[in-house]
Amino acid sequence: MLSNRQLLILQVIIDEFIQTAQPIGSRAISKKQEVTYSPATIRNEMADLEEMGYIEKTHSSSGRVPSEKGYRFYVDHLLLPFHLSSADKKIISNVFNEDLVEFEHVVQNSAKVLSDLTNYTSIILGPKVFETTLKQLQIIHLSSNTAVAILVTNTGHVEHRSFTIPAEIRASDLEKLINILNEKLSDVPIIQLQERLQKELASILDKYVSDVDTAIQYLKGALFEQQPANLYIGGITNIMLQPEFNDITKVHSLYSVMEKEDVIANVLRSYQDGIHVAIGQENKVHEMQECSLITATYSLAGEQVGTVALLGPKRMEYSRVISLLNLLSTQMTNTFHRWI
Amino acid sequence: MLSNRQLLILQVIIDEFIQTAQPIGSRAISKKQEVTYSPATIRNEMADLEEMGYIEKTHSSSGRVPSEKGYRFYVDHLLLPFHLSSADKKIISNVFNEDLVEFEHVVQNSAKVLSDLTNYTSIILGPKVFETTLKQLQIIHLSSNTAVAILVTNTGHVEHRSFTIPAEIRASDLEKLINILNEKLSDVPIIQLQERLQKELASILDKYVSDVDTAIQYLKGALFEQQPANLYIGGITNIMLQPEFNDITKVHSLYSVMEKEDVIANVLRSYQDGIHVAIGQENKVHEMQECSLITATYSLAGEQVGTVALLGPKRMEYSRVISLLNLLSTQMTNTFHRWI
DNA sequence: AATTAGCACTCGTTAGATAAGAGTGCTAAC
DNA sequence: GTTAGCACTCTTATCTAACGAGTGCTAATT
Incomplete structure (x- = not known):
């Protein structure tokens, strides 16, 4: 043609x-x-x-x-294959050489490095807690009627919620409940927790714990309400360096939508396996239609759990950015795999 | 005059x-x-x-x-005393009427409400974890050589770090160590933890645990490295609505410094008891010298633990903002007091 | 037949000129 | 002590002209 x-x-x-x-x-x-x-x-x-x-x-x-x-x-x-400089490669692999290994930590550093290397804005969607499995559940009492529920996953991720214990639940019952739950639910995928709690365990628990419904209700409330989106944004100011964004109104509308973590998280989640490039109007979010978004996913145990993305002007250095994302997502996948 | x-x-x-x-x-x-x-x-x-x-x-x-x-x-x-509208008062008190009580949660919502009410940027410095006391310490094993250490304070705050367990430490020793620590360190102020770990407990632990030095070293590393700043920023895009900031370079320099959480945290920490107003050049951080910063502190058990601030143009609605901050910090102090 | 030189034309950018308008400082009158 | 009046200053908006980068088309060249 x-x-x-x-x-x-x-x-x-x-x-x-x-x-x-x-x-x-x-x-x-x-x-x-x-x-x-x-x-x-x-x-x-x-x-x-x-x-x-x-x-x-x-x-x-x-x-x-x-x-x-x-x-x-x-x-x-x-697109020509782009050869990353060894400096770039080294900077990225350094992120994975740290001793204190933790999802959040690696993800946050990756976001920073990525935005520094590219001068675009990096967005990383952290691992979906739902696809990991439960390691341990704990309830720690702070006072007579307040406590914090802690949930630890096999990937080292920690979720926690404080809650007030209603008068009608006895502390000893809560203890028993947690013991049983730990026994029964260990290594169950987080995503199934709610269902299992309700269906399979209610009957068992009924024998040991009085007023189990209320207790479960509160536990669910404590653990599953308002799951934070787990989003890391790096170098958000970089966008202002691009000449196409020296109009304050454009920056403002873009930034406003970037503040809405749930919107951004949904955008990233909509791209599956592999590298995706959305150019301008191809983006569904109106405020991003002056930009290009490049996404790559990373996996854990064969299961895709998160997304790494770069947001920049349509006039992006596609070749270099794609190479960087490729490298980073591969490294993330490798590193996380080693941890299980 | x-x-x-x-x-x-x-x-x-x-x-x-x-x-x-x-x-x-x-x-x-x-x-x-x-x-x-x-x-x-x-x-x-x-x-x-x-x-x-x-x-x-x-x-x-x-x-x-x-x-x-x-x-x-x-x-x-x-400055004339400003009478907040009852709508404003209600919006603020609603933040404190939620059921799931938790420092982070309240603080985050406060930041959002404050920026929405004022159209300025709100910055809240969360409670210094150091001034609260230890409730419980836990180590949860993820695999044979990785674990996550969890520290819960009396205020419901949860800190956690993943770490790899070095080969020379036996799992049983770690268990014993944690048991002893929980027994001895419960209700000790977090700020003293490091010291107590090292000085008072080393000898006791020595009897029960082999190679205690290495174990403590790793525990310290896991718990005390890289304390995050605990900073919440709300309505950062509001600044762009002010006519004095329709120059992209001004916004850029201000935003760049806002990304440096440690810098901002230090600024806020430098203002103690009561309400402080820093106007333009009175701000030590150069990038903020086009702005005014108004800070108020909130307390827990008589001890000032955090700061609420608003950043806007020098042309701020001082009267209203000060009233709002007053109300909010008082409410925070009251609420947190009730939790102990 | 493909390529290129030449040229008229378009449009954005910049600089200068002009006019309008908002606001001041000063003087003289009230 | 206060105010009306007026000349003066400076900004802003609008207009015009000149410039230049780049195009499209035609005719000449390879």
Whole structure:
């Protein structure tokens, strides 16, 4: 469909625009080493490329700018394998060489490193606690009527909730309840906990514990209400360095949506296995339609548990970013695998 | 020093500027109900106020704008007691009527409510874990050589760290260690934990546990390294709504410093008991010198444990904000007191 | 037949000029 | 002591002209 010359010109336009954020003119293209044609020839090809929708003008006599279709084609067909510098590789692997190993910790550091390396904004969706299994459940009394419930998973993740113990539940009953639960529910996937609590265990517990319904109700309330989204955002200010975001209203609308952790978490969750690139309007969240979002998933025991993403202008360094995400998600998967 | 008329005019200028963000002219002041003088008279007084440094011109024939000295005088001498609307009061007290009581939870909600009510950015420094006491210490094994250490305080705060257990420590020793620690260290202030661990307990533990040094070393590493700052920021995008921040570079520099949690935490910690107002250059952090920061502290058992703050333009609604902070910090203190 | 040089044309950007308007300082009158 | 009046200053908005980067088209060249 596209001639080799058109491919070359499209590639040059996008590469150049990614660097400069300025419309590219025929003269500038002609001057590039790999291009051997005169500006006039290039103008003809550019007119064709524009007709096909791969590039656009900002006004009638301006140079050309990639369209979203252009970026899409570039990402799908023109991406050259990018060789990460050994410095970059080292910085990333350093994240995984720390001694105190913990999901949250690794994830947070990864977010920071990723945003520092790219000057984009990194978003990491932490492991879904639901897909891990229960290691231990504990209730620790703070005073006569308050306590904190702690849930530890096999991945070292800790969830906790404080709650007030209603007068009608006896402390000894709560103790018994927890003992039984630990015995019965150890290594059960978190996602099944609620169901198991209700269905299988109610009858058993009934024998030992009085007023089991209320107790379970409170336990559920304590443990499952308001699961936090587990989202880490790094380098959020980087977006303001991009020339396409020197308009405060654009930054404001983007930042407002970034504050809504549940919205962002849902966006990331909607991308499964592998690397995904959403360019501009391809993003469903309206406020992100001036941006590109690149996501990669990481896994634990073969099960995909989280997402690493980078948010930047449509004019992103796709090649480098994809390589970085690839490396990082692989390393995360490897590291977490070792822990089980 | 200042005549009543000058006080009145200064008050009107600042009140008006806080609302409009526009320089105030003599004509506008004269039109105010409470002012009975002609523009010419007011111009004379304004010239005097300017000479004394309370107000400034933006250019030679502009209206006047409060100087930082003016704001300082306003805050110190002209602040009228502000009557919060009952709606505001209700919104705040609702934060404390939730059932699931927990420091983090209350603090986070407070930050959100505060920024929503004011349209400024709220910053809350969570309770210093050091000033609370240990309730329980736990080690939960994840696998043969990894575990998570959990520390619960009397305030329902939970700290946790994952760590790898070195080969030279026996699991049974770790168990014994924890048992002894729980027995001996219950209700000890967290801040003293490290010291007590090292000095008083080493000898006792020595009898029961082999290679106690290594074990303690690892425990300390797991518990005390990298204490997170415990900082909650709400409504960070609100700053962009202020006309003085429609320059992207200003927003960027401010946001960059807001990302450095340790810097912000130190700033807040530097203000003790009561309400403090830092206006513009009075802020030590350079990036905040276009802003005003108002802080209030809250206490637990008579001990000040955290700080609530609002960051906005110098042109802040000081009166309302101070009332809100007062109410909120009092409520926090009361609520937390009840929990002990 | 493909490529390129040449040229008229378009449009955004910048600089300067002008006018309007808001506000001041000062003087003289009240 | 207060105020009306007026000349003056400075900002802002609008307009115009010149400039330049880049295009599209045509005709010449390879």
